[in-house]
Amino acid sequence: MIRFENVTKAYKGGTVALREVSLEIDKGEFVFLVGPSGSGKTTCLRLLLREETPDSGNIWVAGREVGHLSHWRIPYLRRNVGCVFQDFRLLPNKTVFENIAFALEVIGRPRHVIATQVPQVLDLVGLAKKRDNLPGELSGGEQQRVAVARAFVNRPLVLLADEPTGNLDPATSQGIMRLLDRINRTGTTVIVATHDQGIVDQMRRRVIELDQGNLVRDQARGLYGYGTATAEQPSSRAAE
Amino acid sequence: MSLSVDYIARETASNLWRNRLITFAAVLTVAVSLSLVGAAMLLRQGVANATVQWQHGVDVIVWFDPAANGAPQPVQHAIAHELLALPYVRSCIYRSQSFDLAEAHRILAADEAQALTTGTTPASERCALNNPNEAQAIWQQFRGQPGVQSVFYPGQAIRNMEDVTHVLQWVFLVVAVVLLVSASVLIVNTIRLAIFARRREVAVMKLVGATNWFIRVPFMFEGLAQGLMGAVLAAIAVLALHWRLDVLASANRQSVWHQMRMSTPDVVVTTLAVLAVGVLVGSLGSTLAIRRFLTTDRISA
Numbered sequence: 168m169i170r171f172e173n174v175t176k177a178y179k180g181g182t183v184a185l186r187e188v189s190l191e192i193d194k195g196e197f198v199f200l201v202g203p204s205g206s207g208k209t210t211c212l213r214l215l216l217r218e219e220t221p222d223s224g225n226i227w228v229a230g231r232e233v234g235h236l237s238h239w240r241i242p243y244l245r246r247n248v249g250c251v252f253q254d255f256r257l258l259p260n261k262t263v264f265e266n267i268a269f270a271l272e273v274i275g276r277p278r279h280v281i282a283t284q285v286p287q288v289l290d291l292v293g294l295a296k297k298r299d300n301l302p303g304e305l306s307g308g309e310q311q312r313v314a315v316a317r318a319f320v321n322r323p324l325v326l327l328a329d330e331p332t333g334n335l336d337p338a339t340s341q342g343i344m345r346l347l348d349r350i351n352r353t354g355t356t357v358i359v360a361t362h363d364q365g366i367v368d369q370m371r372r373r374v375i376e377l378d379q380g381n382l383v384r385d386q387a388r389g390l391y392g393y394g395t396a397t398a399e400q401p402s403s404r405a406a407e
Numbered sequence: 408m409s410l411s412v413d414y415i416a417r418e419t420a421s422n423l424w425r426n427r428l429i430t431f432a433a434v435l436t437v438a439v440s441l442s443l444v445g446a447a448m449l450l451r452q453g454v455a456n457a458t459v460q461w462q463h464g465v466d467v468i469v470w471f472d473p474a475a476n477g478a479p480q481p482v483q484h485a486i487a488h489e490l491l492a493l494p495y496v497r498s499c500i501y502r503s504q505s506f507d508l509a510e511a512h513r514i515l516a517a518d519e520a521q522a523l524t525t526g527t528t529p530a531s532e533r534c535a536l537n538n539p540n541e542a543q544a545i546w547q548q549f550r551g552q553p554g555v556q557s558v559f560y561p562g563q564a565i566r567n568m569e570d571v572t573h574v575l576q577w578v579f580l581v582v583a584v585v586l587l588v589s590a591s592v593l594i595v596n597t598i599r600l601a602i603f604a605r606r607r608e609v610a611v612m613k614l615v616g617a618t619n620w621f622i623r624v625p626f627m628f629e630g631l632a633q634g635l636m637g638a639v640l641a642a643i644a645v646l647a648l649h650w651r652l653d654v655l656a657s658a659n660r661q662s663v664w665h666q667m668r669m670s671t672p673d674v675v676v677t678t679l680a681v682l683a684v685g686v687l688v689g690s691l692g693s694t695l696a697i698r699r700f701l702t703t704d705r706i707s708a
Contacts, residue, residue, distance in 0.1 A: 202645075216614075218706055240621065246616035250706075256614070258607055269608075271615035321615065 168194040168325065168356050169215065174234075175222035176210055176380075184210035186380040187224070192358065198349045199367050200360040202377035202393055206361035211377070215358075216242050216248055229324050233284060247272055249326045249355075253333035255310045257302040263313050264289070264298040270317045284320055292316045292346060308339035312346060319350055328359040332366060338399070340366055356377045364391040379396030418625035420584040422601045429600060430633055433593035437637025438644070440586030441681045443473060445645035447579035448677045453652070453667030454572045461468045467545050468534040470529040474503070482554035488530050490549075494656055495541040499534040507531055529556050553673055586689055590637065594630045594692025597669055599700050613706045623701060634689015637684045649674045 168193040176185045185207045191196055196205055200208045213219045214226055214234070221234045233244055246367050257266050264285055271281045289295045292312040327336065328347060330379060332340035344359075344366045351357040360366060365373060367390065374389030423430050462579035469490065471483055481500075490499050502510075508528040514518045536542060550558045602609065612622050649669060656664040 242613075242616040242618045244616070245614065256607070256611060258611060269611065270615040273612045273615060273621055275621070316670065317611075319616070355564055 168192055169358075170195070170225075170227040171211075171214075172225040173216065173363075174216065174221045176207075176219060183380045185221075186375075188380070188382045189224075190375060190382060190385060192356060194356055195351070196199070197348065197357045197370075197372045198359070199372055199374045199391075201362070201367060201374055201388070202357060202383075204362075205379070206377040207380045208377055209329055210380075211359055212250070212329050212358070213328060214402035215325070217244055217251060219348075225405050228330050241272075246321055249321065251314050251318050251326070252330050253330035254389045255302070255307075255314045255334075255377070257310055257313055257317075262299050262301055263294055263305070266302065266313055267320050269405075270320055274321065275330050276321075277399075288316045288320045291319070300359070304325040304343065306339070308336050308342055311335060311339075313326060313395045315343070317344055319355070322353065324358045325358065328357070328361075330361055331359060331364050332361065334335050337365055339368070343356060344370060367391040413418055413655075414572045415625055416629055421631045422605070422625060423632060425604055426597050426600050429593065429597045431598050432636045433590060433633045434640070436586055436590040436593055436684055438640035440590055441585045441638055441641030441685055442644040443579050443583040443586065444684060445641055445677050445681045446648060447576050447681060448581065449487040449645065449648060449652075450572060450579070451576055451668060451672070451674045452669050452677070454671060456673075457666035466559065467534050467542045467560040469534070469545070469549055469555040469558050471528055471531065472554055483530070483532070484548070486552070486554060490532060490534055490545070493545070495537050496703075497535045497537050499532050502531045502533060504530045506530045520634055525687045562666060587684070590634075591692040591695070593690050594633050594689060595696040595699075597633065598626050598630050598693050599697035601626060602696070602700050610706055624698050626701065627690070628679020629694065630691075630693020631689045634685040634692070635682070636689070637689075638695070641681045641685065642678045645678055646674065 169190075171190045174188045174293060175183070179185045182205075188207070188211075202208055210219065215228060217233050217236055224234070225232050226234045227255070228244065231244070231246055235311065236244060257267065261269060267285045267288060268281045271284060276284075277335055286295065286298075289298055292315055294309060294312055294316065297309065299306060305313065311334075315326075315328075315331075319376050326347070331343055331347070335343065340363060347357050347359065348370070352394060371388045373391070374384065374386045376384035376386075376389075469486060471486070478687050487501065489501060490496055507530060508523055508525050511523050511528060534545070536545075546558045546560055549555050609622055652664050653668070656668045659665065
């Protein structure tokens with residue numbers, strides 16, 4: 168589903184975000200991307216969304232090399248890669264329903280499809296009763312659920328989450344992770360970049376750890392623990 | 408990607424309303440500048456019409472001395488022969504005193520024409536030239552000649568007027584171009600503000616995979632709408648100006664406005680040109696703003 172081949176990315180000023188990173192993520196996997204601030208987690212997600220291009224190496228998403236994708240194809244890539252952020256990024260003047268519907272409307276889905284799919288995804292995230300509320304009237308956890316619903320309503324192949332629990336308390340964070348887990352069980356590949364040790368340790372899913380742009384650990388059913396590389400490295404070529 | 412008319416109309420109207428003050432300024436600037444362009448075009452057409460009317464194909468008029476009226480016709484015949492013998496004279500026609508008096512009554516105001524009688528009105532020889540620029544040579548040759556009161560070539564007066572209107576046209580056009588550039592800059596700024604006001608929505612659109620066209624088209628139509636609204640106001644101003652000139656022309660058939668009277672096709676062409684320039688300015692402004700301020704790869708708001 169996703170493959171990084173010797174990917175290097177440096178920003179202006181010489182900061183190297185990723186160095187020769189190679190990894191592979193299969194369809195339907197749930198992966199935690201961990202590491203300290205500045206380790207390259209967000210850069211990985213931005214490369215997958217084609218917000219950035221690699222300086223060298225190749226990135227493959229669903230069989231398509233995205234690093235050299237032409238500009239007009241980028242929107243079509245993003246329809247297959249949903250994304251959730253720490254700050255939710257909801258539109259404050261639109262209701263919950265409208266926020267989710269907006270994601271379908273702007274890619275040209277007909278009204279009857281919107282009328283069918285939005286209630287379904289609202290049921291999935293448990294916000295059917297709050298469909299007419301504005302984001303400002305919701306709790307942080309509920310707003311993040313709306314953001315997840317918006318990212319998932321188009322049924323993307325991959326769902327990226329950049330610090331999705333960064334603004335939430337531990338109990339609410341667990342609720343969001345259960346939601347992402349449920350989405351993952353529908354066959355969607357989920358990649359979560361996080362600093363939240365609690366949820367990583369609790370869920371025991373594959374963990375990829377970055378440090379100063381280097382891939383330092385790729386562990387199935389891993390724990391958070393910075394720099395505690397273990398022998399269990401099921402799928403990473405970088406770990407070979 | 409389907410782009411519904413409903414969506415474009417809704418988003419464009421919403422953008423225009425959000426930035427209504429600066430939209431108003433942009434529309435007004437487009438309207439003023441295009442009104443000047445329209446006025447310049449009407450002026451040019453009017454002068455062309457007046458020129459045709461004034462000349463009537465006559466390039467030079469030799470007025471015979473009325474004091475010599477009734478005096479030997481041979482003098483006048485000799486002058487006529489002399490004129491026709493010139494290589495650059497194509498044809499001449501003799502106008503009697505009574506004809507010229509009738510013409511004077513037609514052209515001049517009633518109180519001015521009242522003083523004229525057949526006895527005081529000169530007869531004339533009116534000539535068309537192969538080259539109207541030679542009119543001055545005739546003027547030099549025949550003025551002061553016995554039997555000749557004066558030599559008049561309307562080409563000179565027309566050229567004077569054309570020179571004046573030419574300068575006026577250029578002044579109008581330069582001011583109009585400066586204002587049009589200002590209008591374009593205002594439109595660029597309006598679109599920039601609209602993009603800034605909707606940056607969250609634009610970021611979400613990019614995030615969920617809206618195509619560049621889907622994101623850009625409402626902004627493009629916003630600029631287009633501003634240009635068109637300004638152009639419509641300018642077109643109304645042009646039509647009002649034409650109507651006013653028409654009223655003036657009808658009030659006094661001898662006035663310069665009557666001579667400059669424009670036909671309906673002239674006015675239609677001017678109005679269409681004003682509308683086309685308005686749309687062009689609006690499209691240009693929004694295209695520049697979009698190219699400069701709406702990058703589509705980055706998602707960040």
